[in-house]
Amino acid sequence: MPLPGATLCDSDATRPWDLLHFRNGRLVKSPLDSRQKGKQENDHRMVVIAIDRVTKRFGSVVALGGVSLQIESGELFFLLGPSGCGKTTLLRVIAGFCVPNSGRLLVGDRDVTRLPAHRRQAGMVFQSYALWPHMTVAENVAFGLQQKKLPKSVVAERLEEALVGVRMEQYAKRKPNELSGGQQQRVALARALAIRPRCLLLDEPLSNLDAQLRNEMRLEIRRICREHRLTTIYVTHDQKEALSIADRIAVFSRGRVEQIGSPLEIYKTPKNRFVAHFVGETNFVEGRVLSMEEKVLSVETALGILLGVAVDETALPEVGDHVYLSLRPEVIRLRSEAIDRNCFEGHIMAMTYFGEVAHYDFVRNGVRLKISELNPRHLGHNSEETILANVRPEDILILKT
Ligand SMILES: Nc1ncnc2c1ncn2[C@@H]1O[C@H](COP(=O)(O)OP(=O)(O)OP(=O)(O)O)[C@@H](O)[C@H]1O
Numbered sequence: 208m209p210l211p212g213a214t215l216c217d218s219d220a221t222r223p224w225d226l227l228h229f230r231n232g233r234l235v236k237s238p239l240d241s242r243q244k245g246k247q248e249n250d251h252r253m254v255v256i257a258i259d260r261v262t263k264r265f266g267s268v269v270a271l272g273g274v275s276l277q278i279e280s281g282e283l284f285f286l287l288g289p290s291g292c293g294k295t296t297l298l299r300v301i302a303g304f305c306v307p308n309s310g311r312l313l314v315g316d317r318d319v320t321r322l323p324a325h326r327r328q329a330g331m332v333f334q335s336y337a338l339w340p341h342m343t344v345a346e347n348v349a350f351g352l353q354q355k356k357l358p359k360s361v362v363a364e365r366l367e368e369a370l371v372g373v374r375m376e377q378y379a380k381r382k383p384n385e386l387s388g389g390q391q392q393r394v395a396l397a398r399a400l401a402i403r404p405r406c407l408l409l410d411e412p413l414s415n416l417d418a419q420l421r422n423e424m425r426l427e428i429r430r431i432c433r434e435h436r437l438t439t440i441y442v443t444h445d446q447k448e449a450l451s452i453a454d455r456i457a458v459f460s461r462g463r464v465e466q467i468g469s470p471l472e473i474y475k476t477p478k479n480r481f482v483a484h485f486v487g488e489t490n491f492v493e494g495r496v497l498s499m500e501e502k503v504l505s506v507e508t509a510l511g512i513l514l515g516v517a518v519d520e521t522a523l524p525e526v527g528d529h530v531y532l533s534l535r536p537e538v539i540r541l542r543s544e545a546i547d548r549n550c551f552e553g554h555i556m557a558m559t560y561f562g563e564v565a566h567y568d569f570v571r572n573g574v575r576l577k578i579s580e581l582n583p584r585h586l587g588h589n590s591e592e593t594i595l596a597n598v599r600p601e602d603i604l605i606l607k608t
Pocket residue numbers: 265268269270288289290291292293294295296297334444
């Protein structure tokens with residue numbers, strides 16, 4: 208029975224972990240010369256995790272439908288998606304708690320698909336914490352270190368470092384049932400970090416913390432990952448958490464990867480409506496393509512003719528195609544004078560003031576747009592009077608699906 212959250216020493220720890228290369232979506236192993244291999248034995252930066260067409264079914268439910276992705280060494284990689292899309296299942300496959308129906312998992316050049324969890328050198332923080340109820344906080348955190356048979360002084364030093372890191376040092380003697388949910392979550396994080404894993408797997412590690420602690424802890428996680436060049440896979444459904452600290456994000460929906468990219472790429476150039484809608488807020492306006500010049504398209508919509516850019520170069524729309532325009536609330540500007548391009552009039556039907564920002568409900572021809580305005584200037588606007596709005600062409604994203 209694998210131990211929850213524990214990372215035990217891999218007996219193959221001194222094996223060279225070759226780098227993997229992918230060419231045209233196929234795995235190509237790169238053989239290393241012996242000098243490079245010697246250098247790599249102690250170099251965590253060379254570890255690469257490759258998930259290769261992994262499928263996992265539970266009865267008729269397809270939790271993972273042929274997922275492929277590669278995680279670079281030292282990367283803080285996020286799995287982001289709505290509830291039930293397969294995030295935890297993929298993390299459990301990576302940790303070794305779940306064997307896929309098909310597909311492979313490679314760490315370095317090793318196929319570890321069937322390697323037991325305790326030999327994987329991965330530290331996991333479970334969505335449900337999985338702390339041992341009969342052990343104190345200190346015993347929970349020290350357990351993995353003791354299993355490694357480290358000297359007592361090293362165990363004590365690492366234990367303290369881990370507890371201080373998550374600000375739980377004063378709770379060392381308590382049992383898990385004497386802690387709040389957020390405190391238990393922090394102990395689980397300390398336990399995973401204490402053993403200095405090669406790979407850290409975090410399943411919604413901050414979901415039970417209050418907003419301020421969550422902000423602090425996510426910066427702390429990023430600091431620890433950077434400092435130790437730890438390859439980390441972080442599961443969340445909170446897009447702000449992912450956007451703010453990820454190196455790259457894989458957006459999931461129903462057991463499939465919708466898009467992989469940096470936070471900026473995912474937010475600024477979503478490939479489809481699912482990604483645009485799930486990562487950040489947006490308004491969709493339907494239209495038909497009138498003409499196109501390279502990636503700039505002219506589209507007929509209920510707001511008038513709008514210019515925008517096609518984001519997915521692999522699926523460019525054609526003249527006559529039905530498309531969706533994605534306009535983020537912050538790219539729409541309210542204004543008093545007209546300009547010639549991408550300017551349309553409408554009415555502000557409702558507004559909500561939040562201090563530094565206001566949200567407006569802007570309506571034109573049955574199309575409702577949410578607009579956000581920093582340093583609000585249109586709060587007193589009368590809903591009877593028309594008002595103008597405009598968007599730069601590069602801020603209108605044209606999506607086919
Ligand atoms: N042991 C299991 N037996 C049957 N179905 C399962 C099992 N584990 C997961 N599933 C199903 O597989 C799908 C994916 O579940 P998973 O736990 O991976 O989702 P998730 O993305 O982590 O969701 P959440 O954000 O709610 O934690 C869901 O439909 C879930 O009901």
